[in-house]
Amino acid sequence: MNKIKHMNKTLLFLLLPGLLISCKPTPPSGDNGEIVPLTSECLLKNSDLYMKYPYKIKVQDSIMCIWDLHGGDRFYHLYSYPELQFITSFAVNGRGPEEYISTGGFCMDKQHIYVFDTSRARLSIFRKDSLMQQRISPARIIDYPQAGIPILNFCRTDQGFALLNFDGPERIAFIDTCGHLLNKKYEIPWGNTAKNKASPTMTASLWNSYLDYNPDNHLLVLVTQNGELLEIHNLASDSSRFIVGKGGEPDFLSDKNGLLVGKIKGYQDVQVGKKAIYTLFSGTDHQEELKKMMKGQPTPDGGNLFLVYDLDGKLIRKFLLDHYTNGIDVHEDSNILYTVSSSEENAINKYRLPL
Numbered sequence: 001m002n003k004i005k006h007m008n009k010t011l012l013f014l015l016l017p018g019l020l021i022s023c024k025p026t027p028p029s030g031d032n033g034e035i036v037p038l039t040s041e042c043l044l045k046n047s048d049l050y051m052k053y054p055y056k057i058k059v060q061d062s063i064m065c066i067w068d069l070h071g072g073d074r075f076y077h078l079y080s081y082p083e084l085q086f087i088t089s090f091a092v093n094g095r096g097p098e099e100y101i102s103t104g105g106f107c108m109d110k111q112h113i114y115v116f117d118t119s120r121a122r123l124s125i126f127r128k129d130s131l132m133q134q135r136i137s138p139a140r141i142i143d144y145p146q147a148g149i150p151i152l153n154f155c156r157t158d159q160g161f162a163l164l165n166f167d168g169p170e171r172i173a174f175i176d177t178c179g180h181l182l183n184k185k186y187e188i189p190w191g192n193t194a195k196n197k198a199s200p201t202m203t204a205s206l207w208n209s210y211l212d213y214n215p216d217n218h219l220l221v222l223v224t225q226n227g228e229l230l231e232i233h234n235l236a237s238d239s240s241r242f243i244v245g246k247g248g249e250p251d252f253l254s255d256k257n258g259l260l261v262g263k264i265k266g267y268q269d270v271q272v273g274k275k276a277i278y279t280l281f282s283g284t285d286h287q288e289e290l291k292k293m294m295k296g297q298p299t300p301d302g303g304n305l306f307l308v309y310d311l312d313g314k315l316i317r318k319f320l321l322d323h324y325t326n327g328i329d330v331h332e333d334s335n336i337l338y339t340v341s342s343s344e345e346n347a348i349n350k351y352r353l354p355l
Contacts, residue, residue: 071091088131103116227251228247229243
């Protein structure tokens with residue numbers, strides 16, 4: 001088994017002059033400051049896992065799927081649930097016709113698991129029943145236009161998928177399930193003083209986000225990995241809301257060595273439910289984290305604040321998890337939260353939510 005490494009960070013230094021970013025924050029209402037601590041039940045330890053860097057998790061019906069961000073031989077791993085018996089690993093790491101250079105997460109429905117090769121704009125569709133029998137070849141591979149590259153994150157939508165990328169000013173590409181680009185929408189919501197001063201690499205690092213969509217309420221939600229900005233786009237009414245928390249809009253920390261992307265580490269994951277929007281948040285100061293790294297001190301990866309918003313973006317509940325975690329999976333019908341951690345001994349945990 002490979003041990004989880006603590007020093008995998010995504011800090012980017014850019015030797016460029018100072019840059020000012022302005023915004024008009026709309027702070028979330030309803031935050032009374034109360035943080036409720038939660039205690040977890042460990043389901044699987046790192047020593048039980050067949051992976052290097054467990055990063056995102058989904059539990060559906062009788063299976064649990066885990067995305068290995070830095071997959072050794074394969075990027076995804078299936079376990080039976082609730083037995084937690086290992087079934088198979090799939091999406092082979094490599095450059096062959098059925099192999100993957102890098103992946104950008106996964107989506108699941110009743111019959112399929114969907115995976116994008118982020119550097120080749122290629123969607124692979126795996127059948128769950130085949131994977132359960134350890135047949136790991138995809139049932140279908142679909143190529144998309146190069147306008148979809150680079151794919152940073154993606155989620156399922158009514159017509160196909162929403163891809164987060166930085167090819168042009170509009171960063172969400174909507175695609176169907178047949179290989180066609182439908183349209184692109186949503187410019188970065190920042191002030192004009194900085195809009196034309198950032199290079200594409202800087203922009204991609206600063207505004208990288210997680211996203212999720214719920215077909216029941218037609219909400220596409222993005223949360224920034226730097227700062228504390230939540231975007232709510234209603235695809236049915238074509239309306240948008242932008243909520244900036246205390247961590248502020250994604251910005252740059254400038255020092256004598258250049259620019260550090262993001263003053264604070266922001267959201268680590270998001271899930272749009274029928275009742276609420278669920279997020280995982282860090283709030284770690286990047287400069288303090290850098291100082292620890294330079295001293296060789298371990299720093300936790302992920303976040304330990306579980307924040308719940310209503311569907312309008314009002315912050316309604318705050319929970320403190322007893323583990324730093326990288327991914328969440330909320331089950332509203334049973335008030336259960338599953339988490340996966342890359343930097344804790346207890347990798348897969350379960351929480352009962354007092355919602």
